[in-house]
Amino acid sequence: MKELTYSQIIAENRRLEKLAKDKPLRILVVANTVVENLRDYLEYELRSHGMHAAVDIAAYDNAMQESSRLQHDVLILWLDTWNLAPALHTGHLFEDPEVLQALEKNVKTQINTIVKDNEHLPLIVINTFNNLLDPGFPFKKSNMQTLAGNLNAYLYSISAPNVFVFDTGHILLSLPEKSAISRKQFYLFNTLYTNLFFSRYSHHLKFVLLGLKGKTKKALIMDCDNTLWSGIVGEDGFDSIRMGYDSPEGRPFHEVQQMLLGLARQGVVIGICSKNNPKDVQQVIDHHPDMLLGDENITIKKVNWEPKPHNVKQIAKELNIGTDSLVFWDDNEFEVQMMREMLPEVLSFQVPGKTYEYPGVFREQMGWFFKRNITAEDLQKADLYKAQSRREKEKDRFTDITEYLQSLSLEIIIEHQPQKHLGRLAQISQKTNQFNLSTKRYEVADIKSMIADEHTDVLPFHVKDRFGEYGLTGLCIVRYDASTAFLDTFLMSCRVLGRQLEQAFINHLLARLREKGVSRLEAEYVPTPKNQQVARFFGEMGFAARETNEGTTVFSCQVKHFSPASTDFITISSSNDE
């Protein structure tokens, strides 16, 4: 992928803006330095990855005034230490420790106010402070350095769940000083940062922002030879391949496998797709002393001589996730090119020819699996997907799908203590794309206030079958207004689709509404590029449909006239019953 020049990025960004159809993510950058060029880089980075975004730059050096009760989705607070007070970096005024402390206190209060004023925002990103312009001496800290250090400690102590601290030192360390900052620009235009810095900043921030809209990746599909280990097992043999820490050829691969293990622990699905004899690969997995990944971490394996795009499609199907949730690594240029041609939605990377570059390049792309909060469910996700894969295989043996579903002993368990699962509920609300009728994205605070609201029922549910637990995979939110109920949210994780659970749940919901004396249920279908499969859901259950002008459809049903299709092979209970 070649680098574009700044003019090309501006032109390309304008082109992408014209193509965008969905509502943009609105980002406001509040800065005390000139960061105008960031807009082009950040918008381009997001738009080129399929996420429409509109970046506004607030009036220069007016942090407090520009940050009160914002209407944006994301606030980026970009405060440079040198401009926290006039001519701070030249130092004289701040030789007096009392003046310096007063300034520190003032800045903390400003940040605290901004954070408190914007509790409703899904995300506030605050950059760390740095001591660029006055680095001090190796044996003596500059005042600026002390101030930046204290302020950073404060940033990391903020506990608001929507605040993310962006460590800009990460970028500064990864670039030579001259390509990250420009003193010329500073003296001419009051801005320190180069376009390369803005480009790196946007690269990293992208992962967090894509995560906000459920656009991160779910599975990592790895080739084996020269990707998991150095050498070719089918040619060089079991004893000649290298992936150990103690060999120079093996060490980069050891490091990559360590990172893969870490990702697997966070719930990222690890798969293998390799042109090899299955026996050779299995022998390495089972017996090679330096192989870190084992069958317990590798959820799915396609070791055969089929074209890789075919295998990768099959993997997506068996895991029941979209091919656009996959990342693919291979050392072979031909395979990578073929994947990019045939399945461009799969994010495909080639292992660098210089293998000492491999761990660094791999680490750069780990952000694709960024998760805002890791939940207990993520930690056992590898097991969940593995059970899923077993279930797919089991399917082959039944004459029809009903027979199969009956054999599963499916159970829905409605969670009666939703307040104990706030993190998970916000997560499924943000990440579920396919079976999601309204695709409303909620934060922890939203869920919390709906649980507290007496006119709203928050009904999460667990699903299990005889092979294991799928975990908390469904969420229904119902609002009541007199004798009418509104289905605000109804979503189910893709792991549990295709089992008529949605039908069973709606049957149960209607029975529940009848008991409550509700006479009418209304539900809204809001189409997105990903939720086509639920467009006809309510229609098929006999609800009456009414189109609105925004493309959404409002379905309604008289509770007493609802006649449920049978789903008696699914048991529904509540978590209190256990």
Add this chain to the structure above:
Amino acid sequence: MTNKEIQEKVIHTLAVIFDMQTAKISPETNARSLARWDSLNQIKLTVALEEEFDLEFEPEEIAAMTSVKAIVDVISAKMNN
């Protein structure tokens, strides 16, 4: 690079930065007559030109770059040195 070629490239870069048609930009186009040519766009413009022509401007050169003609003169002088 001839002055004509430099001028074409400068006009093209300006057109991208200011989101205008190249036909609307002439050597006489200058910061005073064009509202979009403000100090924020001046940063963008100098950064973009440095990249397109692979050179680095000195502060006094940037200060002088207030019209298409002036920009072409600065670039041409640098390239012929």
